[in-house]
Amino acid sequence: MDREHLEAYWAKNLSLIRNLLVVWAVVAYVLGILLAPALNGIRLFGGPPLGFWIAQQGSIWVFIVLIFVYAARMQALDREYGVAD
Template sequence: MDGKRLEEYWQKNLALIRNLLVIWAVVAYGLGILLAPALNGVRVFGGAPLGFWIAQQGAIWVFIILIFVYANRMAKLDREYDVHD
C-alpha cells in the first residue's frame, strides 16, 4: 500500500474511533452523570430511575454495542483498503 492510501486508511480509522468515543462519552458522562437527575423522573425496568439505570447498565450496553460496531466497520474498511491481518 502506498503512503497516500495508508494515510487515508489511518485517517478513517481514527475518525471512526473518535466518533465512537464521543458517543460513549455522551452516554456515560452526559446521560449517566450530568443529566442523571433530570432523567431520574422516568422509571424503567421494575421501577429503577432512568438516570441510575444508564449509569449502572446502559453505558455498559452501549460500550458493548460500540465494540461490535467498531469491529464491523473496521472489517469493511480493511476490505476496502485491502489490509489483511
Template sequence: MAFKDEAKAKAYWDKNVKLMISLMIIWFVVSFGCGILFVDALNNIQIGGYKLGFWFAQQGSIYTFLAIIFYYAWKMRQIDREFGVEE
C-alpha cells in the first residue's frame, strides 16, 4: 500500500484505528458486560427457555464477534476504496 502523501496515510490509519476502537468497545460491552457484569439483570429475561445472561455468556458474544468481523471487513473495504488502496 503506497500513499502519495503522509497526510493521506495518517487520515487512513486514523479512520482504521477509530473503527477498531469502536468495535472493540462493542465487543467488550457484549462479552464482559452482558456475560458477566449485567448477568443478574439479564437473567430476568428468557429466550427459548434459557436466561438471557446465560445466552449472552454462551452464544451471544460469539455471534456478536462474528458480526463484528464481517462488519469490519465490509467497512474496511469501503475505507480502502475511499483512499484508493483497494486490491
C-alpha cells in the first residue's frame, strides 16, 4: 500500500475511533452522570430508574455494541483498502 492510501486508511480509522468514543462518552458521562437525576423520573418496566440503569448497565451495553460496530466497520474499511485477511 502506498503512503497516500495508508494515510487515508489511518485517517478513516482514527475518525471511526473518535466517533465511537464520543458516543460512549455521551452515554456514559452525559446520560449516566450529568442527566441521571433528570432521567431517574422514568422507570423501566416498573423497575429501576432510567438514569441509574444507564449508569450501571446501559453504558456497558453501549460499549459492547460499539465493539461490534467497530469490528464490522473495520472489516469494511480493510476490504475497501485491500488489507483484509
